[in-house]
Amino acid sequence: MSGAESLRAPASLGELFLAFSALALKGFGGVLPWAQRAIVEEKRWLSNEEFVELLAFGQLLPGPNVCNLAIMVGDRFFGWRGALVALAGMLGMPAVIVIAMAWGYGQLAAHPLARGAVAGMGAVSAGLIIAMAFRLGATLRRWPAGLFLSAGAFVLVGVLRWPLPPVLIGLSGLAILIAWRGRAA
Amino acid sequence: MSGQSLLQMLGHFALMSLLSVGGALATSPEMHRFLVDAQGWLDHRQFTEAIALAQAAPGPNILFVTLLGWQIDGAIGAVVATVGILVPSSLITFAAHRFSARLAHRPLAQVIRKALSPVAIGLTAAAGWVIAGAQEQGGFSMGLTALTFVLAWRTRLNPLWLIAAGAVAGAWAASV
Numbered sequence: 001m002s003g004a005e006s007l008r009a010p011a012s013l014g015e016l017f018l019a020f021s022a023l024a025l026k027g028f029g030g031v032l033p034w035a036q037r038a039i040v041e042e043k044r045w046l047s048n049e050e051f052v053e054l055l056a057f058g059q060l061l062p063g064p065n066v067c068n069l070a071i072m073v074g075d076r077f078f079g080w081r082g083a084l085v086a087l088a089g090m091l092g093m094p095a096v097i098v099i100a101m102a103w104g105y106g107q108l109a110a111h112p113l114a115r116g117a118v119a120g121m122g123a124v125s126a127g128l129i130i131a132m133a134f135r136l137g138a139t140l141r142r143w144p145a146g147l148f149l150s151a152g153a154f155v156l157v158g159v160l161r162w163p164l165p166p167v168l169i170g171l172s173g174l175a176i177l178i179a180w181r182g183r184a185a
Numbered sequence: 186m187s188g189q190s191l192l193q194m195l196g197h198f199a200l201m202s203l204l205s206v207g208g209a210l211a212t213s214p215e216m217h218r219f220l221v222d223a224q225g226w227l228d229h230r231q232f233t234e235a236i237a238l239a240q241a242a243p244g245p246n247i248l249f250v251t252l253l254g255w256q257i258d259g260a261i262g263a264v265v266a267t268v269g270i271l272v273p274s275s276l277i278t279f280a281a282h283r284f285s286a287r288l289a290h291r292p293l294a295q296v297i298r299k300a301l302s303p304v305a306i307g308l309t310a311a312a313g314w315v316i317a318g319a320q321e322q323g324g325f326s327m328g329l330t331a332l333t334f335v336l337a338w339r340t341r342l343n344p345l346w347l348i349a350a351g352a353v354a355g356a357w358a359a360s361v
Contacts, residue, residue, distance in 0.1 A: 024243065024244045024245065025243045025244065026243065027243055027244060027245070028242075028243050028344075028345050029240070029343075029344040029345060031244065031245050053290075056298065057281070057282070057288070058278060059298060059301075060206075060294055060297060060298055060301075061206070061274065061277055061278050061281055062202060062203050062204065062205045062206050062273070062274040062277060063202065063205055063209075063271075063274025063275060063277070063278055064205070064208055064209055064245050064246070064247045064274075065208065066245050067245060067247065067271070067274075067275065067278075068274070068275075068278040071275055071278050071279055071282065072278065072282045075279060075282055075283070076282075080279070083275075083279055087271075087275065090244070090245060091244065091245065091247075091248070091267075091271075093244070094242060094243055094244020094245065094248055095244070095248055095251055095263075095267070097242050097243065097244070098238060098239055098242040098244065098248045098251060098252060099251065099252070099255055099263060101238050101241070101242055102235070102238055102252050102255050102256070105234070105238060112359045112360070113356045113359055113360060114356075115359060116355040116356045116357075116358055116359025116360070117352040117353070117355045117356040117359075118234050118237055118238065118352070118355065119230070119233070119234075119237075119326065119355045119359075120326075120329060120351040120352050120353070120354045120355020120356065120358065121237035121238070121240070121241060121348050121351045121352050121355065122233035122234060122236065122237035122316065122326075122351075123317065123326040123327075123329035123330045123333070123351060123355070124237075124329060124330070124333045124347050124348050124350070124351030125233075125236050125237045125240045125316060125348070125351075126233075126313045126314075126316040126317035126318075126330045126333075127313070127317075127329070127330040127331065127332070127333025127334040127336075127337060127347075128240065128313075128333060128334075128337050128344050128347065128348075129210065129309060129310075129312055129313035129316065130310055130313035130314065130317070130330075130334050131333070131334050131337035131338040132309060132313075132337075133306050133307075133309040133310035133313060134310070134334075134338050135338065136302070136305075136306045136309070137303075137306045137310075139302070140302075140303055140306070143303070146302070146303035147303070149303040149304055149307065150303040150304070150306045150307035150310070151307060152307065153303070153304045153306075153307025153308050153310075153311060154307040154308075154310045154311045154314070157214045157215070157307075157308055157311040158214055158307075158308075158310065158311025158312070158314040158315055159311075159314065161214070161218055161222075161315075163215065163218065164201075164204060164212060164214065164215035164218075164308075165200070165204060165215075168204055168206075168304065168308075171304045171307075172206075172300065172301060172304055175300035175301065175303060175304055176296060176297055176300040176301075178300065179296045179297075179299045179300035180293075180296050180300075183292065183296055
């Protein structure tokens with residue numbers, strides 16, 4: 001059975017570090033699916049319910065979901081040292097790789113072909129990010145007020161380029177009010 | 186870069202960390218506003234390049250912030266930006282986890298989560314819009330963005346293929 005009796009704890013900080021490094025390095029265009037696979041299915045450090053609970057909690061807080069997840073998983077098994085090690089595992093190797101890429105590109109950036117290639121990647125990235133927003137937004141179809149809030153955030157920050165802090169605070173407050181009043185429905 | 190500018194950069198990314206309830210990418214329009222429009226530490230092209238390179242690399246997409254710092258001031262900039270974007274939110278997460286992760290199932294917590302998601306979605310779309318740079322870019326680039334949007338929304342193509350195709354198309358456009 002997949003019950004708690006078959007769960008185990010990471011043996012050492014080293015194992016924690018290596019596991020988070022490995023799953024982060026597999027995560028092209030999204031680390032989360034790999035995190036679920038590694039932590040729940042392969043390592044069996046958490047049950048799927050525990051994983052979802054930590055993820056949901058991390059989504060309430062500022063910061064990237066996967067980094068928040070690493071902090072909480074690390075803390076659970078090894079306290080603050082575990083949190084630090086798991087976060088370092090999540091970010092260390094990918095940071096080295098991405099800086100190596102930027103450095104390599106810096107050497108080539110005078111070349112028009114290289115600049116063109118990265119400009120093309122940038123245009124594609126923009127399309128991917130907008131498509132991601134639309135996919136996530138599909139969940140709002142049954143919540144018209146949610147669509148209105150999304151459109152408001154997009155227009156104020158994206159099109160009109162208003163500063164983020166007042167827009168975020170204002171719209172979030174409005175959103176919480178609307179969601180709270182509609183919670184029984 | 187002067188120590189004062191580095192401190193300003195640290196403060197900016199630390200504030201973005203506190204505001205990143207929808208993920209770091211959702212704060213990128215504000216980063217663009219501050220780094221490109223207000224301070225002029227980067228131009229639009231460099232900003233977009235940082236995001237493009239981070240998208241093509243493995244790992245959490247928050248690393249685009251590391252690259253923004255790298256573009257602004259090399260290794261020191263990369264460290265300052267990364268520390269700024271990570272430390273505040275990580276400390277909050279650590280403290281909140283110690284306090285109680287079970288709060289996630291309280292009614293108010295569920296309401297907050299439901300409420301924040303549309304705002305985060307709108308901000309993510311805004312990030313894509315700012316990166317596409319409607320004002321700055323030519324027709325070819327806008328067409329590439331639009332085509333990618335349709336393919337990524339309507340098909341299950343691996344994004345890495347689309348990024349690779351974008352590199353080829355961009356190099357081709359630069360050579361003709």
